[in-house]
Amino acid sequence: MRHIISILLENESGALARVANLFTARGYNIESLTVAPTEDLSLSRMTLVTSGSDEIIEQITKQLNKLIDTVKLVDLTEGSHIEREMMMIKLRAERTQREEIKRLVDIFRGKIIDVTDTSYTVELTGAASKLNAFIEAVDEDLIIEVVRTGPSGIGRGAKGLGL
């Protein structure tokens, strides 16, 4: 089962390494990991996507909680939540292709953020499945480069993960 875990971490050097280390040392899967400071600069917010049986996920959350740098943790998969991922994709766009790509970008509600005579760079935000669908929709030969952030997540409703 895929799980998306959100962690409030002390914004200290080494905190990220501790999380990454834990996953390699204990042989857990890690699909993606995003991290950045929050409005409180002493804290980082990390979103981590992993997968495993219920027992493994239980161990993962316990082991993450055990890290001294972990302030709070929530398994977003347990409740209603929103996930977003951003992708920048550079596509070959020449002559007739230019119109068609533009149309596709509009359908996916993306934005063209850089243009040359022969290429477009497209920005697209959404659930990971939407980004996958866009990649599927584009002719494989046109893709020059794909950069994805990995998902970030937040719980639905008025409550937040704070101190």
Next chain:
Amino acid sequence: MELSGGEIIVQCLKDEGVEHVFGYPGGAVLHIYDAIFKQKDVKHILVRHEQAAAHAADGYARATGKPGVVLVTSGPGATNVVTGIATAFMDSIPMVVLTGQVPTPVIGSDAFQEVDTVGITRPCVKHNFLVKRLEDLAETIKKAFYIATSGRPGPVVVDIPKDVTDPGIKIPYKYPSKVKMRSYNPVVKGHLGQIKKAVKIMMEAERPVFYTGGGVVLDDAAKPLTELVEKLGFPITQTLMGLGAYPGSGKNFLGMLGMHGTYEANMAMHETDVLIAVGARFDDRVTGHVKQFCPDATIIHIDIDPSSISKNVRVDVPIVGPVKQVLRDMLKVVDESDAQPNKQALKQWWEQIEKWRSMDCMKYDRKSKLIKPQHAVEVLHKVTKGEAYVTSDVGQHQMFAAQFYRFDKPRRWINSGGLGTMGFGLPAAMGVQMAFPKAEVAVVTGESSIQMCIQELATCLQYELPIKIILLNNGYMGMVRQWQEFFYESRYSQSGMSVTPDFVKLTESFGHVGMRVDKTKDLEGAMKEAFSLKDRLVFLDVVVDPSENVYPMIAAGKGHHEMYLSPGSELV
């Protein structure tokens, strides 16, 4: 009071009540050593290899319950203590390790004796710090002691760059009396509802067993445990790390469990209907094949560390909390409860256990002229009246010591259970003897293990530590040889250790007393003589039967009910 970084470190140790620091100087810690030179309160013990500093601090911590403190230099100083840190980590021993680091401006430049200590030690510490600012030094040390000793204890490394200890830069010093960390709040009390639920199940149990581990020793919970066990009349088995918490000679004790546990302990585990696990972590050497572990049992698990619960074996009633406090609450709930243990069922259960006991699974040839290692441990027990602190290395001798020295008190049995570190015994004994100068301290070791930290004989002379080394010399890495005999058709690949120094002469060259004994009839006399030399280290080289193996034995991948009891025996 204005102090430099080096002085702050020493002052912090004083304020923390530290009396002994085990260490070895070097370039990056020279400022700190200069501050040590100028005072008398903190005693520094100079080891001969940094690994021994960590083991000695570890032994000190295990015997006293206080955190052990280590001070070493950067680079090789730090890498040499890693084995000792990992040893302490696996057994949850409180330890603070101060390592020197190259000055902050050159960190990352591959400077002389630079190594990424925080990176290297990260997987084997409870936490670690790199102190980049002098202003953070005192608070970081306070945090290190707090983290090391609270919750589930463990080693904490504080890496200190040389410029932070510069004697030319002084700042006002104040040791924080308390430290609070928003990200670290260990549980201080077990959930009463869960405790009541557990007691209800225990009162209804027909074939209950207590299975207790190192957590009971670490939390000094021997008293409430013993009281609870005897009040309920339940049998108890202990792990390698838990020995001594409930007395080895106590009537409810079944012996150690696990790979080399007793027949009665392992069979009771297999047949139990209610298992009460206390401060134990369901290690693979204890459980055998997890699929066959306690097939009929409702499992209650008391542990300070939530991640220990349901890690290897699914638990039915988890109780997260310090074991001492939980056991005390449990006693209270038992006292206030109207329910009583099921006397009739317990009577039948004990009758079954006595049947298993009558197999006499620990028997060995007592008429042998060659000294049997089991006998040597029994003689040690007799000569020391069961009162000694016994440290060990790793292998057959460790198992014989655990099986045959019936520990009646906690903190007397000191061994590397989790990591299985050869070379642990002698330096650990140094730590114990530093803490208790008058106590009898014995190292039960093998000819292979002892050579891994033998240089510490010099440290023992320098600090006049009258340790007694009982070497069970069988000329093999015994446990490796045993596995090769059982599972590799006796192909003894690289496990022979017949080429050793003359240990008597070697010991004498270090300034101690060396003795050798090779006949059963001479053993007790030699052992008595060794312990009569109160102020001398005695190295007793006991030549034992090289063919002896450790029984009972559960082979890897087997369940508790599948044991070999003696040479050539079938599984029972």
